[in-house]
Amino acid sequence: MTGRLAQIYRHPIKGHGREALASVRLLAGACMPWDRHxxxxxxxxxxxxxxxxxxxxxxxxxxxxxxxxxxxxxxxxxxxxxxxxxxxxxxxxxxxxxxxxxxxxxxxxxxxxxxxxxxxxxxAGRGMTDTDLPALSILSTASLADLSAKMGISLSQDRWRGNLWLDGVEPWAELGWVGKHLVIGHTVFRIEERIERCSATTVDPETGKVNAPTLTALNTHFGHQDFGVYGVVVESGPVAVGDEWRLA
Incomplete structure (x- = not known):
């Protein structure tokens, strides 16, 4: 299974904004630079x-x-x-x-x-992520498209506050990657855990108003409210939009 890195995002102040990047250099054992700084x-x-x-x-x-x-x-x-x-x-x-x-x-x-x-x-001197791991959140555009189709609404990527969005993943396959290694460009991640989602994902990121029952939909269709996975960098390197990814 292979594909391309579709988007890179960082969130300099936790819970207060998002910023798209073209590329970033990642270091082993560290969060994305300036993300939730x-x-x-x-x-x-x-x-x-x-x-x-x-x-x-x-x-x-x-x-x-x-x-x-x-x-x-x-x-x-x-x-x-x-x-x-x-x-x-x-x-x-x-x-x-x-x-x-x-x-x-x-x-x-x-x-x-x-x-x-x-x-x-x-x-804190490291990213104030939602997990105590120095991790990046890795998400799939196909899973987002599948959930959007099931809910009958086009869900923005910005609801999920992810760091790296991957094209080319079979819908929801990423949830089975825990314990595996993911290579993006020349950077290697170890996938550590699934991301359990909160009510922030129910909010329209254009307006700041609650408008989509994402958690109910996840529980109804899949029996959980997980979306995306956390990966820890184990081999440093740059990543850029368009880079190829593969499971090692």
Whole structure:
């Protein structure tokens, strides 16, 4: 089984925007560079040093409007630009505490008033992924097309906040890859686990409004709510859109 790498995405601030890339260099044992590099902690967070569970952060599962944010990152200055259809655009440096009040003023209206409110931006020195593994999320365009057909709605890739999208996979075959090695270009991944999905995937990423029962559909048609797999880089290398992939 072979195919091509269709899309690459990173999410500089966890739960706050997505950015398409043409290529990226990946290092063994590390997350995608700058992916979930920062996260927005809320007032009920109980943080520990290093990686923290997603319940400590503002995210689309609890604040659907956040799903409509898009982002761009200037790596040289660690400056992020966020855009939302209702809030417009903001450009700031997440590491600069002087920029925090301006960011909080911009983002707070996107958080439901009955939820814990955002209070700070944290950085752990590694990606604040939804798993404690230093992993990338790997997804299949064929599985997305199959789920879309079963639901009778065209589901955007942006609902799933994936890192790498593969063409050429038989629908849902990727869920059987756990324990196998995947080669993309010259980079090798070990597939570690399936990704269990949350309610953020029910949200339209264009509007930030809930509009599709993705979890119900997954459970009804497949008996689970998994979509995609986590892969850990075991051999470093660059990956680029259009690269061939294969199972090793």
């Amino acid at each position: 920062w996260a927005v902690a809320h007032e009920a967070a109980k943080l520990v040093p290093g990686w923290n569970r997603c319940v400590n952060f503002a995210r689309g599962a609890k604040a659907p409007a956040l799903m409509a944010i898009t982002s761009t990152l200037d790596e040289a200055t660690a400056t992020v630009t966020l855009h939302h259809p209702e809030r417009g655009e903001i450009r700031f440096r997440p590491d600069n505490t002087a920029d925090l009040p301006r960011f909080l003023e911009w983002v707070t209206p996107l958080n439901p008033p009955d939820r814990a409110q955002p209070v700070s931006i944290v950085c």
